[in-house]
Amino acid sequence: MKLDLRLPIGILFLALGGLLAGYGALTFGSEMYKRSLNINVNFWWGLLLMLFGGLMLVPALLKAKGDDKSTRPPEAD
Numbered sequence: 001m002k003l004d005l006r007l008p009i010g011i012l013f014l015a016l017g018g019l020l021a022g023y024g025a026l027t028f029g030s031e032m033y034k035r036s037l038n039i040n041v042n043f044w045w046g047l048l049l050m051l052f053g054g055l056m057l058v059p060a061l062l063k064a065k066g067d068d069k070s071t072r073p074p075e076a077d
Helices: 006-026 041-070
Strands: none
Touching: 006 041
16 A cells, blocks of 8 residues: 555644644733734644644545455455
8 A cells, every 4th residue: 555645744734733722722812912903823823723723634544444345356256
């Protein structure tokens, strides 16, 4: 099985997005967001990174699942 590049990219962005969104959720309502018009930039960018990571992972996992079926030897009758 060849490595699909979407798999490590998806895992990386999903992990980094989770960390950033988690930090943004823990610091919700903090004074540091006054400079950004009270928009929790960390939270929203974390969600966006997680969405991108998910969009990379889904096709990679579906392709890997399809490859497993196609490489299986035919059953003897």
